[in-house]
Amino acid sequence: MKLFDELKWRGLIKDTAGDDLEEKINNGGMTFYIGTDPTADSMHIGHYTSFLISKRLAKGGHHPILLIGGATGRIGDPRPTSEREMKSIEEIEHNIKGLTKQAEDIFGFEVVNNYDWSKDINFINFLRDYGKFFSLNYMLDKDIIKRRLETGITYTEFSYMIMQALDFLHLYETKNCTMQVAGSDQWGNITAGIDLIRKKTGKDVYAFTMPLITNKDGTKISKSEGKTIWLDKNKTSSYELYQYFINTDDSMCEDYLKVFTFLSPEEIIKIMEKHNAEPHLRIAQKILAEEVITDLHGKEEYKKALETSEILFNGEIRKLDPSDIEKVFNNVDNYEIGNELNVVDMLVDNGICSSKREAREFLTTGSITINGDKITDLDFNITKDFAINGKYVVVRRGKKKYYLVKFK
Numbered sequence: 001m002k003l004f005d006e007l008k009w010r011g012l013i014k015d016t017a018g019d020d021l022e023e024k025i026n027n028g029g030m031t032f033y034i035g036t037d038p039t040a041d042s043m044h045i046g047h048y049t050s051f052l053i054s055k056r057l058a059k060g061g062h063h064p065i066l067l068i069g070g071a072t073g074r075i076g077d078p079r080p081t082s083e084r085e086m087k088s089i090e091e092i093e094h095n096i097k098g099l100t101k102q103a104e105d106i107f108g109f110e111v112v113n114n115y116d117w118s119k120d121i122n123f124i125n126f127l128r129d130y131g132k133f134f135s136l137n138y139m140l141d142k143d144i145i146k147r148r149l150e151t152g153i154t155y156t157e158f159s160y161m162i163m164q165a166l167d168f169l170h171l172y173e174t175k176n177c178t179m180q181v182a183g184s185d186q187w188g189n190i191t192a193g194i195d196l197i198r199k200k201t202g203k204d205v206y207a208f209t210m211p212l213i214t215n216k217d218g219t220k221i222s223k224s225e226g227k228t229i230w231l232d233k234n235k236t237s238s239y240e241l242y243q244y245f246i247n248t249d250d251s252m253c254e255d256y257l258k259v260f261t262f263l264s265p266e267e268i269i270k271i272m273e274k275h276n277a278e279p280h281l282r283i284a285q286k287i288l289a290e291e292v293i294t295d296l297h298g299k300e301e302y303k304k305a306l307e308t309s310e311i312l313f314n315g316e317i318r319k320l321d322p323s324d325i326e327k328v329f330n331n332v333d334n335y336e337i338g339n340e341l342n343v344v345d346m347l348v349d350n351g352i353c354s355s356k357r358e359a360r361e362f363l364t365t366g367s368i369t370i371n372g373d374k375i376t377d378l379d380f381n382i383t384k385d386f387a388i389n390g391k392y393v394v395v396r397r398g399k400k401k402y403y404l405v406k407f408k
Contacts, residue, residue, distance in 0.1 A: 001265060002026045003060040009265060010258040011211065012053055014184045017194055018206035024179075028061025030206070032179035033171055035067035035114075035164075037077060039087070041098030042232035045244070046221050048296070049213045049259050051107055053181055056262075063110075065177060066103045070096050070115030072163050075156045077189075084157075102231060106296060114167050117174075130166055133199045134192070142188035161192045168193030169200060179206040213259055216249040227331050231296055237327040238297050242305035245289035246282065250275075253284035261291040315396075317372035322389035329394065329404040337393075338408050343370070343380040352395055352403050362397060369396045 004022040007013050024030055034054050036047060043051070054064040073092050076084035087095075100111050121129075139145060139161060145153065168190075171177035180190050190207045197205050213221045221229075229244055230236040248256055253275060257268045275284040293302040308328055311319045320328065335350040344359045346352075347368070353359035360378055362368050368375050371386065371394055384390045384407055393405040 003056070006265070007053070007056065011255060012049075012056075012259060013208050014211045015187045015190075015207075015209040017191065017208070018179075018204065021206050021208065024206060025057070025060070025062075030057075030179050031063040031065065031171075031175055031177045032057065032181055032206075033065040033067050033112075033168075033177050034181045035069060035072075035167065036099065037069035037073035038092050038095035038099055039073065040228075040230075041095045042102060042230045042235050043099065044231060045229040046213065048231060048292075049221070050181070050183060050210065051103075051109075052260065052262075053210060054109065055107065057181070062179075064107075065171065065175065066107070066109040066111045067167060067171070068096055068099050068103075068111060068113050070113040071118035072114060072160060072167070074115075075160055075163070077157075077160055098232075106231065112171070114163075114170075117170050118163065118166070126162075130162055130196070133196055134162055134165075138195075139192075142192070144185070144188055161189050162196075164189040165193040165196040168205070169197050172197050172201070172203075172205060179208075181207070182209055183212050184209040185212060213255075216252055233297050233301065234327070235330070237324075237330055238293050238301040238305040239308040239328045240331055241293055241296070242289045242302075242309055245292060246285045246309070248285050248288060250279050250284075253288065256288055257284060257291075260288060262295075263287075263291065315369060315372045317394050318388060320388070322392065325388065325392045325394070325404070329402060332402045332404055335403065335405045336408050337382070337405055340381050340383045343368075343375055343382055344378055346382050346393075346405065347395070350403065350405060352397060367398055370394065 001009065004013075004025045007025070018024065032054075034050055036043065051066075054066075058064050070092065073087070073095075074089070076086065096113060100113075103109050103111050139158065140149070142161065145158070145161075148157070164186075168177070168180055180193060182190055187209050190209065194205055194207060197203060215221055228236075229241065233241075245256075254268065254272050257263060257271065261268075263271070271284055271287055275281075289305075290302055293305055304324075308320065308324070311317070312328075333351070337346065337350075341349070343363065344356055347359040347362070348354075348356055353362055363376055363378055366374050366376055370382070371388055371392075382393055382405070387393050387407055391407050393407075395403040395405060397403070
């Protein structure tokens, strides 16, 4: 299967620009870019799908460039509903460093920062050299602008499109970058860049977008239960990543295997045949988790995530390395206590149970385990001697809900 056909089979192509784009992608040799603004110091799982496209193109003989928006991040991409909160320059610079290191470590791409070529453009030259190529009617016709007209949009946000178009032109002129790749929400900005290059140079360039990947409920895949799934293992541990994918709904497994892994179409078809025959074994979810974690963090991190999952499944909390506990329970509710505390008071004071009556009910029905031990004694006291390493108290309520309580 040729590269373009494989990208389509994986559901990774939505909008396209360039009559011979398919031939260009199949032949290799193009320099292309994909961009992200420094809204955080780590990329999240939603970015990962986009950057995997770049790795696929790189395997097909193309040269990827990752653009970090040190300039565009200073003004913010217009959101569909409201203006994005302006971040401080210090936070943006911190985020740029984190993203640059992550891109180089995980993906090995060439990284550029659009602040480097934008910072010296004065306002008059911006209007003369770039603004004059954009008619107001053209900009108002873009979908993201249309959606904001009723609620209002600032001139700063309105200018974002021109700044992103400027990026494509600069990379075309300095690095012979002839293609841009992005999520489908960036199509308006991408076509603005294509038009600017055509008007300034008379040349045609290429682009394609991928559909935004979602959870079963239609929400962006970057979040789970309202919490962001980061690529940085210090922000989202490999164990948390494992849990995210092992709990993938059966209906999403095939799509996720296509977009998140480098498994061949033949391999994915066989995996889904086995999975559909015995869905309770979660064959597809396990392979998905292994492929993603291994690609992002390495084989040892995957093995560690699997081992941690088995420890927690068996309730053997004390087998966890104390140094890993805060990473494993990074995204659960965390609480601190100062001294020895009765178990009922601990559950209520920290919001694990809503009342003493509920706490007693959970305890007497065996629904509370602490550090792997089922606690039913209402007079049980939580002490530092009972805590793991004299500090950690891992509470499980029911089958899956975890809390981490730490002695100060």
